[in-house]
Amino acid sequence: MGRAKYVPSAKEQAFLDTVENPKYDRRIINGLAMFFEHREPDDMKGFYSDAELAALAVLKDTDRDVESRMPVKVTRHYFEMAKNSKPLQRLVKASPDETTDLAGAEDPGHQMDFSPVEGLLHKYEMGLMYVISTCSAHCRFCYREELIARKEVERADGSVAPKGLAQVKEVTDYIRAHNATVAEHGGRHPESGREKLREILLSGGDAMALPNSKIAGWLAALAEAGIESIRLGTKEMAFHPARFDDAFLTMLDNFHATYPEVGFRLMVHFNHPDEFLAKDEDGSYIEDQHGTLQWNPVTRRAMDGVVGRGWVSVENQAPIIKGINDDPDALRIMQRALKRVGVENHYFFCGRDIVAYKAFNVPIERAWQILNESQKGLSGVETHARLSITHYKGKTEVAAVTSDPIPGVAGTENGVLIFKILRNAADAADRGKVCIVGRNPDAIWFDDYEDRVIYDEAGLFDYARVDKKRVEIDEEALEAAVG
């Protein structure tokens, strides 16, 4: 028996009938084969050196094959910018270093523990949906590599399968049922303690790689199901900004006219100012007569189109990644340039514990120092971004790193790092609680602080799921040692 089909209401259908679906020619290069076989366009020759290609070719079809870890993909627009930018090259070019150490979580953040229906994660008052499993180009450090590379992932019930995509009917049925139960019980779900599911993030992959009709279908169905605010997570503003064209903007306008009560937030993803600022032939940013840095005109038009709606909020969030944006000057330029055109700086992230995270992650304390350094000299409104690291319990801020000992407190000889929980599953019982650990400049994940916890009201190091996993890992290590 096939899946029951979602049937749009007359109001939804009237909106959907207005949507135009242009084709977008991103001139994507998919995979390394074209480079291995020297079939890339002439002006792309040299994007990978012969030595780089030789080093990648020997890994093909081995355990260290970079393409099975994360498919390789780049758009023409991104290539044009990356030609003159080492950080952008590092973002899209595969490198043998990626698979030197394949340690990492197959399901970072144990997301599948919070998946009530396929393709939907419901951890906070916000839900996240996988609506597509690809993007116009692929970031090598992608924290959804398990979805994009279609890897098998263990679910809470022990079954194993690739993560599936959300389906409109299943998701909207779930939202309606959850919210009805919450309403019947005075505003909280009787079992999970969660509030109304009022916000949804369309994620993937990149929802902007879907046609307008699909995006519109999701927007309308979620609005009809009672969602108050919809976010769309995208790196398309960097990969192919021409995607934000009149047809897309008109679709947004028509959605807003049909469902004016529903908020819309575009969560953009810029890692580096080279992704949107214009450069001269010497590779320097172009300034106007007042010293203001100029945007790439295509990106600026796209950004103005979205910000100019007035009712759309646009927020940037990005991880700090080794060799890409672990650079206070680049981050300072980026935060200032984004805020100037109406984009909020929301979060910077410490890299997650994805497979091969050691190739990309900057030590946590270093990431804090980079962001802190980058915000010196910026105005208050330009420095809204916080450094966040995603613990299984929820979004956690790396709030402070100190350098001096605290008199009389053992373990603080080199200073401390303070984590603070920003968001927490269910009813956010632990929001605002902190955890203080002794410094470890090499730490790239929570585990690296396990032996130096000083104070942990947040419970970041006291977690049953982590303990269970650790026992399994220890048992595996023991078996490997004796086997």
Ligand code: SF4
């Ligand atoms: S845009 Fe986001 S989802 Fe897509 S490859 Fe980059 S990090 Fe992954």
